[in-house]
Amino acid sequence: MIASRHQGLQGQKKIKRKPRPVGAEIKNLADSRSRINLVLEKNQEKSIMAKKPHVDQLGATTATTLRLTEPYHGSGRVVFGDSWFGSVKTCMELKKVGLYSTLVVKTAHKNFPKEIFNTMGTVNKGEFKSLEAKEHGLIAVKYMDKKEKSLVSSFSTTIPGKPRMRISKRTGEKTQIPRPKIFSEYCEQAGAIDIYNHYRTGGTGLEDSWKTLSALQRQFAGLMGFVETNAFLAKKFFEDKEFDHGQFRKQLANELLTNSIDKASQGLVLRYKGTKRRLADDHKLEKMLTKQKCFSCSNKGELRIEHKTIWCCACTGPKRPVCSPNTGRTCFTDHVASGFFPAKKYRKKVKV
Numbered sequence: 221m222i223a224s225r226h227q228g229l230q231g232q233k234k235i236k237r238k239p240r241p242v243g244a245e246i247k248n249l250a251d252s253r254s255r256i257n258l259v260l261e262k263n264q265e266k267s268i269m270a271k272k273p274h275v276d277q278l279g280a281t282t283a284t285t286l287r288l289t290e291p292y293h294g295s296g297r298v299v300f301g302d303s304w305f306g307s308v309k310t311c312m313e314l315k316k317v318g319l320y321s322t323l324v325v326k327t328a329h330k331n332f333p334k335e336i337f338n339t340m341g342t343v344n345k346g347e348f349k350s351l352e353a354k355e356h357g358l359i360a361v362k363y364m365d366k367k368e369k370s371l372v373s374s375f376s377t378t379i380p381g382k383p384r385m386r387i388s389k390r391t392g393e394k395t396q397i398p399r400p401k402i403f404s405e406y407c408e409q410a411g412a413i414d415i416y417n418h419y420r421t422g423g424t425g426l427e428d429s430w431k432t433l434s435a436l437q438r439q440f441a442g443l444m445g446f447v448e449t450n451a452f453l454a455k456k457f458f459e460d461k462e463f464d465h466g467q468f469r470k471q472l473a474n475e476l477l478t479n480s481i482d483k484a485s486q487g488l489v490l491r492y493k494g495t496k497r498r499l500a501d502d503h504k505l506e507k508m509l510t511k512q513k514c515f516s517c518s519n520k521g522e523l524r525i526e527h528k529t530i531w532c533c534a535c536t537g538p539k540r541p542v543c544s545p546n547t548g549r550t551c552f553t554d555h556v557a558s559g560f561f562p563a564k565k566y567r568k569k570v571k572v
Contacts, residue, residue, distance in 0.1 A: 221245055222442030223427050226435035231264040240421065240428075244439060249288040252300065252409040254457035255416045256450050259288045262439075281328065282310045286317065294318035298375060300410045308332050311358060311372050320375035322406050325360075332372060337362045346397045350378045363403050376402035419465055420449040448472065477503075477556050503556050505544060506534045515540040516551035 223240035224232065233245045245263040250256060261284065263269070274283035285305050299314055299321040306323030308331040314321045325332050333351050337360075340349050348363040361371045361378060381404030383396040399407075421428075426448070430441040452468045511528040529547075532539045533555060543551035 222439055222445075223421075224435060224438045224442075226433075226438060229435045229439075231262065231268075233263060243427075244442070247284055247288060248413060250412045250416055252412045254453055255412040256453045256457070257413075257416060257446060259291065260443075260446065261288060278309065278313060281305055281307065282313055285310050286313060289314065289317075289319055292319065296320070298322065298409075300406055302410065303327065306372065308358070308360075308372055311374050312356060315357070315374045320373075322371060322373040322376055322402060324406075325370045325372050329370075332370065333360055334370070337370075343368065346399070348378065348400050348403070350400075359402070361400060361402050363400065365397070365399070365403070369403070371402055371406060373402050376405055378402060381405065382408070416449060416453070419452065420445050504534045505531045505542075505552065506539070508532050508541065512541040514543045514549075514551055516542050516555055517549055 221233075221235065221238050221240050222244045224243040226232075229244060231244055232242065234242050235245065247261045247263065248257050249259040251258060269275070269280065272283060272287065274286050277283075278286070281304065285299070285301065289299060295318065297319055299319055301310070301321065301323045303324040303326035306325045307328035308325070309328075311321050311323055336351060337349060343349055343362060343364040345364050348361055350359055350361045352359045357374055359373055359376070359378065361373070363369055363371070365384070378400040381399050381401035383398050383404075384407075386395045386397055387393070388395070426445040427438050427442040430438065432438055432441075448469075451472070452463075452465055455468065456463045508530050511530045512532075514527045514529045517527050527543055527547075527549070529541050529543045531544045531552075532541045533552065542555055543549040545552050
């Protein structure tokens, strides 16, 4: 979900259970090991979604699943899906395109042997009951964990899997709750997107801090959040398992400000001469009482052009006047990138 309350946003939804309940809903496919998002699909108006591929023949949920997994058809990979995607029909259609799956079945229980399971009696915690459709190569499992859950799978088994460790809040006693392999595998892999969303919007999401009245820019900010999180997870998975997300954001911001990937990646930052404080943490425009000549644009170029400004930079060193980015001039951004003001040069004065 990309948070947005702009009026006129195409496909805007309100889902109360979401941390950001109003905005554009995103369906996504992620790698369960690295948790990198691979495919995104934005929810649009009903009339547009009804014209998407496979909707007429298979319905909205199965069609969405096939579109998201289309780049991997025929690869033999395994798809884990929650109850929105889960149904016997989706499991069978994925098998037809060369993908295996384990899906939670909750509301879309057509062709699922729910009534047969009900006749088999109650299931206690840690116990399960299973049925197999040998003709289609599917198994259905009803398992009792904290609450009853139903799964359908085209590849897994019901042999004992990794048990769940339960710790008592009162005594601290540890007990192991047995689980079949189909359920332990699902629990290990299915949290990839939730963990991804926690990294992307666990604190302040980019779409939350971007001050704009444009719905398009708000959506762009949300997509940039996806890009930033993917970059962090790639570095964490392929290079440094212990890499911190806050550390990554600081390094990324420093690289963008200095425009020097090599220096910033080595931990080198630009500083004022004679100081030890990082510039990237100190740059901030402050308002002065009176207008003064910009120290940057009045000392560069062939002519000494005198622009007056009411802003100054509050970074380490003398507070010198500098033109705001709102003027269209690059004095402040040049100062942030270079780490210093240009040396004072006496040239022919031109008043503007």
